[in-house]
Amino acid sequence: MQISSVCVGVAGGPGNEDFVLVGGRFVVVLDGATANGLPTGCEHGVGWLVGRLGGALASVLVEEPGLDLREVLREGIARACALHPRCDLANPDSPSSTVALVREHDGWLDCLTLADSPVVVETVDGAVTAIVDDRLERLPPMEREAVSRLRNTDAGFWVASTRPEAADRAVTRRYRTAEVRSFALLSDGVTRLVERFGWSWEQLMETLEKQGPGEVVRAVREAELAMSEGGFLGKRHDDATAVFGLAGPAGR
Ligand SMILES: [Zn+2]
Numbered sequence: 112m113q114i115s116s117v118c119v120g121v122a123g124g125p126g127n128e129d130f131v132l133v134g135g136r137f138v139v140v141l142d143g144a145t146a147n148g149l150p151t152g153c154e155h156g157v158g159w160l161v162g163r164l165g166g167a168l169a170s171v172l173v174e175e176p177g178l179d180l181r182e183v184l185r186e187g188i189a190r191a192c193a194l195h196p197r198c199d200l201a202n203p204d205s206p207s208s209t210v211a212l213v214r215e216h217d218g219w220l221d222c223l224t225l226a227d228s229p230v231v232v233e234t235v236d237g238a239v240t241a242i243v244d245d246r247l248e249r250l251p252p253m254e255r256e257a258v259s260r261l262r263n264t265d266a267g268f269w270v271a272s273t274r275p276e277a278a279d280r281a282v283t284r285r286y287r288t289a290e291v292r293s294f295a296l297l298s299d300g301v302t303r304l305v306e307r308f309g310w311s312w313e314q315l316m317e318t319l320e321k322q323g324p325g326e327v328v329r330a331v332r333e334a335e336l337a338m339s340e341g342g343f344l345g346k347r348h349d350d351a352t353a354v355f356g357l358a359g360p361a362g363r
Contacts, residue, residue, distance in 0.1 A: 112215060114138060116354040117324035121346075128157050129298050129350040130165045130208075137172045137214040138354050141165050142228050142298040144207045144270065147255040152199025153206055160206035164191040164271055168212065177216050180223040184210060185278035188271050200273040203259045207272035210281070211296040213356065220288050220358065225281040226270045228352075229302060231295045231312055232286060239313045241305075244269075244282045252344070291358040295319055300351035301331055307343070308334040324353035 116138075120127030128143035141164060143157035153160075167190035171183045178186075192200055199205070209226035222230040222242050229243040246268035250261065261267025269280040295316060304310040304327070318327055328351045335348050 112136065113357040114354060115324055116352070117328050118350075118352040119328060120350050121348040124348070124350075126158060127350050128161055129300070129352040130161045131352055131354055132165050132169050133354070134169060134172060136176070136216065137169075137212065138296055138356065139165050139168050139172070140211040140228055140296040140298060140352055140354055141271070142209040142226075142300070142350065142352065144209075146206070147204065147258070149204045149255060149259060150202070151204045151206060152202030153195060154198060155195055155206065157206045157208075160191065160272070161208050163194050164188065164208055164210075167191050167194075168210070172212075172214060176214075180212050180214060180221050180283055181278045181281055183212065183214075184223065184225065184271065184281055185275045188273070188275045188277060191271075192273050192275070202273075203262050205273045207262070207270040209298070210271045213294055213296060215288055215358075218288055219285050220291050220294070221283065221285045222294070223281050223283045225277060226268065227299045227302070229297055230284075231297065231316060232284075232291060233293045233316050234286065234290050235292045237292075239316050240284075241312050242282055242284050244280075246280075288358060293320060293358060294356045296352075296354040298350060298352040300349035301327060301353045303349070304331055304334065319353060319355040320357070324355055327353050 118131040130141040132139040143161040168187035171186045209228035211228040212223040231241045233239045269277040
């Protein structure tokens with residue numbers, strides 16, 4: 112695989128809570144959830160969790176190259192939990208993260224997404240498919256306390272935090288590697304090009320291939336700066352991660 116990536120925080124922001132790790136045959140992308148101000152029961156913080164979970168997932172992927180990706184995620188969450196046993200892991204506001212994984216093994220390209228960090232795959236016939244977990248997106252706007260009650264419940268949405276069974280709710284898909292032309296893993300700081308700024312997934316994949324992940328992030332920042340004050344919900348800027356993989360002959 113031939114992989115290129117960009118992972119940038121917001122200038123003047125609290126620090127980048129996205130995470131990318133590229134191995135020879137796998138990619139891990141995480142997007143830590145910004146702390147909502149409620150007590151977390153954890154003395155560590157979002158950046159700590161994202162780094163430990165990313166490291167744990169990479170360890171599992173190296174140790175067991177053919178393991179089902181849901182099992183990889185289950186084990187990664189369990190290992191991250193074991194690193195802070197004195198924190199209150201029953202607190203629903205414990206630091207959490209989205210997860211996107213792509214792994215090549217034995218002729219298959221396996222993809223997994225949990226929460227709003229999708230994986231996009233372009234097959235050799237030119238079809239572009241976004242593999243998304245849209246549980247969070249389907250929720251109406253609500254107070255942070257209501258979000259807490261729905262986090263890691265089947266009535267709400269699932270994220271990687273302190274509940275290994277979140278792995279069972281991840282969305283997965285697999286392709287024969289010979290079927291795949293390219294793929295991307297994206298945090299929602301980049302997918303807002305599609306969700307908010309009118310891009311298509313096809314346009315996003317074409318730009319990633321022809322101009323690289325840096326150009327995609329540049330386009331996000333340009334569109335964000337053009338938004339009028341008060342004309343949008345949430346943050347003007349977000350941490351932005353784009354990983355692009357070319358799986359065709361040039362990338363093998
Ligand atoms: Zn902790």
